[in-house]
Amino acid sequence: MTEPIIKFDKVVKKYGTHVVLDELDFDVKPGEKVTIIGPSGSGKSTVLRILMTLEEISSGVIHVDGEPLWHEERNGTLKPASEAHLKKMRAKLGMVFQQFNLFPHMSVMRNITEAPINVLKLPKAEARDRAEQLLKMVGLTEHAHKFPSQLSGGQQQRVGIARALAMRPKIMLFDEPTSALDPELVGEVLNVIGSLAAEHDLTMLLVTHEMRFAREVSDRICFFDRGKVKEQGTPEQIFSNPKEARTREFLKAVLEG
Amino acid sequence: MLFGFSWDTSHGELAFAISILPILLMGLVVTIEASIAGFAVAMVLGLIFAVLKGAPSRFISWPATFITEFFRDTPLLVQLFFLYYVLADHGVILPAFLTGCLALGVQYSAYTAEVYRAGIEAIPKGQREAARALDFSARHTFTHIILPQAVPRVIPAFGNYLVSIMKDVPVLSVVTVLEMLGVAKIIGDQTFDYLVPLTMVGGIYLILTIVCSGIVRYVDMSLPKTGIPLK
Numbered sequence: 001m002t003e004p005i006i007k008f009d010k011v012v013k014k015y016g017t018h019v020v021l022d023e024l025d026f027d028v029k030p031g032e033k034v035t036i037i038g039p040s041g042s043g044k045s046t047v048l049r050i051l052m053t054l055e056e057i058s059s060g061v062i063h064v065d066g067e068p069l070w071h072e073e074r075n076g077t078l079k080p081a082s083e084a085h086l087k088k089m090r091a092k093l094g095m096v097f098q099q100f101n102l103f104p105h106m107s108v109m110r111n112i113t114e115a116p117i118n119v120l121k122l123p124k125a126e127a128r129d130r131a132e133q134l135l136k137m138v139g140l141t142e143h144a145h146k147f148p149s150q151l152s153g154g155q156q157q158r159v160g161i162a163r164a165l166a167m168r169p170k171i172m173l174f175d176e177p178t179s180a181l182d183p184e185l186v187g188e189v190l191n192v193i194g195s196l197a198a199e200h201d202l203t204m205l206l207v208t209h210e211m212r213f214a215r216e217v218s219d220r221i222c223f224f225d226r227g228k229v230k231e232q233g234t235p236e237q238i239f240s241n242p243k244e245a246r247t248r249e250f251l252k253a254v255l256e257g
Numbered sequence: 258m259l260f261g262f263s264w265d266t267s268h269g270e271l272a273f274a275i276s277i278l279p280i281l282l283m284g285l286v287v288t289i290e291a292s293i294a295g296f297a298v299a300m301v302l303g304l305i306f307a308v309l310k311g312a313p314s315r316f317i318s319w320p321a322t323f324i325t326e327f328f329r330d331t332p333l334l335v336q337l338f339f340l341y342y343v344l345a346d347h348g349v350i351l352p353a354f355l356t357g358c359l360a361l362g363v364q365y366s367a368y369t370a371e372v373y374r375a376g377i378e379a380i381p382k383g384q385r386e387a388a389r390a391l392d393f394s395a396r397h398t399f400t401h402i403i404l405p406q407a408v409p410r411v412i413p414a415f416g417n418y419l420v421s422i423m424k425d426v427p428v429l430s431v432v433t434v435l436e437m438l439g440v441a442k443i444i445g446d447q448t449f450d451y452l453v454p455l456t457m458v459g460g461i462y463l464i465l466t467i468v469c470s471g472i473v474r475y476v477d478m479s480l481p482k483t484g485i486p487l488k
């Protein structure tokens with residue numbers, strides 16, 4: 001049994017009295033490709049945002065790569081994490097956003113190299129070389145000097161993926177990476193994500209409504225409902241033989257819609 | 258006679274007007290200098306207040322809010338007298354021109370702080386989230402992500418305040434700064450003709466504000482809306 005690289009332990013997330021994650025238990029193994037599906041508002045984005053440290057948890061413990069994410073061990077007890085600890089933990093994760101969130105005033109090249117140069121302190125030449133490799137991987141070599149507004153949505157999202165990968169994260173989080181795209185641009189982004197999924201070491205956590213794609217690339221599908229994992233299993237189990245009525249309803253609605 | 262120029266009162270109004278134009282223009286130079294200096298103070302101080310007002314700790318944000326409210330809600334003249342007379346009583350003696358620019362800058366920093374804040378808050382929150390996900394320091398996020406995008410959005414509002422500052426410069430004449438209106442008044446006092454110099458001041462102000470607004474509009478149009486580009 002390998003230790004999970006992500007482990008949620010009775011994690012609660014509340015906004016006021018509104019419970020978004022309800023004592024969530026959830027594990028991901030190193031290198032595993034997990035897709036989270038579920039109705040809107042079920043807490044899918046919240047899981048990713050908490051992992052990326054964009055959102056705090058209300059209670060519970062999360063471990064990432066063997067260390068508590070939102071806590072630090074001091075004198076044998078768990079204390080709320082310091083900014084220095086969060087910084088260290090953040091380096092393990094990369095995130096791709098639904099709305100891309102590229103920096104509109106930076107060229108594609110600068111979008112990708114800004115963090116490696118300023119955060120990882122890589123030499124500029126090295127950061128550029130790496131950015132060029134990544135741009136090649138996402139098929140945007142000729143667009144390095146353009147600005148985001150000069151690119152299509154699909155191209156922008158591919159830059160978003162390259163930007164996150166440039167920090168060499170162990171875990172990649174994708175929050176509905178194709179939901180903001182025109183239908184004809186979805187494929188080019190899924191192709192890139194699909195090729196990443198072939199990388200053995202990279203752990204991937206993907207939220208998507210692209211069920212066919214999820215079926216192809218995922219090791220496991222998790223169905224979220226009201227802040228809990230309602231049902232999970234291999235793509236085969238979830239898509240062909242869902243046990244829970246809620247899962248069946250959801251899949252029916254998505255596949256027909 | 259003023260600034261080494263003398264006026265011609267014996268060949269009609271036009272000759273009088275022409276003779277005092279160079280004197281008024283000397284005053285105009287002071288007006289422009291004071292406007293630019295006051296504006297520069299307001300830009301820098303306003304940015305500092307904007308940052309402090311947005312600080313996560315209330316111990317910082319509340320006093321900053323209080324101070325800017327105070328600056329905004331007290332008359333410029335009171336602040337000017339305070340800096341000029343009260344500080345002098347306590348041994349801090351500043352030249353009149355410097356005091357005037359400081360008073361203008363301090364008063365307008367309360368407004369520019371709001372402009373900066375509005376500009377900063379208009380940046381989509383995804384920008385901060387992306388910056389955090391990439392682990393940029395708070396400082397780098399502010400200087401390289403937020404500010405370059407906020408500045409082009411706030412230029413038009415800043416331009417309007419520059420024009421307002423120009424129009425407030427005559428207040429400095431009460432602490433003996435010889436700006437354009439003060440110069441016109443001295444000419445009037447000595448020649449008993451106020452109409453010509455004051456009308457000229459009005460006209461020059463009109464030209465000045467039109468030119469300024471034009472420059473602001475041009476700068477605004479030529480700024481990239483997505484932010485100051487970084488290659």
Ligand SMILES: Nc1ncnc2c1ncn2[C@@H]1O[C@H](COP(=O)(O)OP(=O)(O)O)[C@@H](O)[C@H]1O
Pocket residue numbers: 015018020038039040041042043044045046047
């Ligand atoms: N900042 C917030 N304040 C209050 N409620 C929020 C906030 N962010 C998210 N929520 C709520 O949390 C719930 C889960 O949101 P989310 O994780 O985005 O769902 P999903 O991604 O599954 O659609 C939703 O009901 C949403 O309204």
Ligand SMILES: [Mg+2]
Pocket residue numbers: 044045046176
């Ligand atoms: Mg969501």
